[in-house]
Amino acid sequence: MNTIICGLQWGDEGKGKIVDYLTEHADIVARGQGGNNAGHTVIAHGTKYILHLIPSGILWEGKECIIGNGVVMDPIGLCKEITNIEEQGVSVTADKLKISDRAHIVLPYHRELDAAREAALGSKKIGTTKRGIGPTYADKANRCGIRMADLLDDSTILERIETRLVDANATLSKVGLPTFDAQEVLDEVRPAIERLRPHVTNTIPMLHAAWKADKTILFEGAQGSFLDVDFGTYPFVTSSNTTAGGACTGSGLPPHAVQRVVGVCKAYTTRVGSGPFITENDDISDYFHAKGMEFGATTGRPRRCGWLDTVLVRFACMVNGVTDLAVTILDGLDDREDIDICVAYEIDGERHEFPPANREAWDRAVPIYETVKGWQADTTQCRTFDELPANAQAYLNRIGELCGAPVKYVGVGPDREQTIFV
Structure with a gap:
């Protein structure tokens, strides 16, 4: 059965452990929303692994892991995460981890915009992780976001970043925070993008092919239902749909492809x-x-x-x-x-x-x-x-x-x- 695993509280419910347990019988483990604000802790054979963006299935041999289109991805953070678990003996090859070319990217200015918003709210702050997740989803909704496919296009990416920084820098300067130069932003993330380039692909046909071939797909949710932007304790929520529906919109598979929801x-x-x-x-x-x-x-x-x-x-x-x-x-x-x-x-x-x-x-x-x-x-x-x-x-x-x-x-x-x- 294709299965969605979702948290039923405010996150930290132990989803990573349950995903890891069920991965034994899965072929593919996919993430469909959230970013590296998630923290999934898995302890296997006495070794502790902390994962933020990479699906927990990476800890098993012979499993494919997918970071779907609904995830907002910090490329520098992901590279650090890959390095950390590789140092623990876990292989993260291009055939084992795939990243959607439609995934939106967290860039350095998104983290500063996150901090600026929290500071402006004062005692009414949301309590975000200040990792730029909300501002990246806001860019996505405002149709000015930058996706992985854009970062791989050397002919247009600098112009895209320059355009976005007009408003971003204006916001940051108003609250006395440092502004950004487009070329410096690009130079900062370019090594990570080059490292991740072999992992990037159109993941949607991959998932549909797996579904039609009767392979078993496990969707790993991030955060919890009461951080869902629609159903949570609004406004103290995250910026994505953390409930089961987010797994479908964030991966490209239709609802009738899923037979089980583990809460x-x-x-x-x-x-x-x-x-x-x-x-x-x-x-x-x-x-x-x-x-x-x-x-x-x-x-x-x-x-x-x-x-x-x-x-x-x-x-x-x-x-x-x-x-x-x-x-x-x-x-x-x-x-x-x-x-x-x-x-x-x-x-x-x-x-x-x-x-x-x-x-x-x-x-x-x-x-x-x-x-x-x-x-x-x-x-x-x-x-x-x-x-x-x-x-x-x-x-x-x-x-x-x-x-x-x-x-x-x-x-x-x-x-x-x-x-x-x-």
Whole structure:
């Protein structure tokens, strides 16, 4: 089956681990949105890999990886990432990694524009990674973006950059940030472009040929559903569609080519950056941080932590059409005596089963909790559902009931082998 894997919270759900687990039975692993603001951590055979742009399938032999047209790609960042994992013994050849010639490019001025916008917002800042993702997607929507195919065209690229810098430099100079020279921008990225040139192709016919040949395609989502520009906690969102639909528009395959959607959520909730977080809990945050857990793979920032919010996950399951749930880091709750589950919100005296659209309503929302007994036992050695403590099984079953999708995968540790198929 062709499968989309998407996050059901605010990212950092452990999608990379689930992608890595399912890659064994896939022929192609593709990314369709986001950029190097994503951080997927995979631990295989005791080795830790952190991936930002490269699909997690790169860690397996005999798998093709595709960075699709919907991704915004930092060529310098990608080259650094390739170098890092090659130093860990992973091969990244041109036949193993393909890059869409339609992918939009993050250039140095995009990062400065990102920083300028965050600074201008002050206390209302979004909390972006300042990697230029939003400004690159804005250029795409404004029809002034630069794509990989443009960078490979030496006859026109300098003029394209010069044209874009007219507005970009005006914006930067207003806030006292350095402006850019087109030739210097091109000189800075040219070595990376030359290194990546063998990887660049029209990836859409490749994916269609694979689909028609009954090969198995795995779509690796980035960020999470509540960072989706349409369905997330707007305006505290990313600039792309992080939900299942983004995998199709970001790769060129139609929706009917996909048979399964695996939604990934933690056994609790985390968030990095600004924005509403109804179940945020200082005790849970301190608990995980003291254990050396919950620091961003991309930013290193401590994540905000709280109890599982099934209002979010329920809505995300609807929007994504989730067929299978993957619950990760169940072992993170092994020591807890009691565990709270948010089953609804109370807003202005009314019960809400789904998240509000109104920004101010989030500030008035109060979680309605259901408390279940913890298991207070080590789950990291469990390899089947039946080996899990009874209370852990009950917790997972309750998650499935509340969210409207069955739990099919359970993570009980960071390693590839610490994954239970239910």
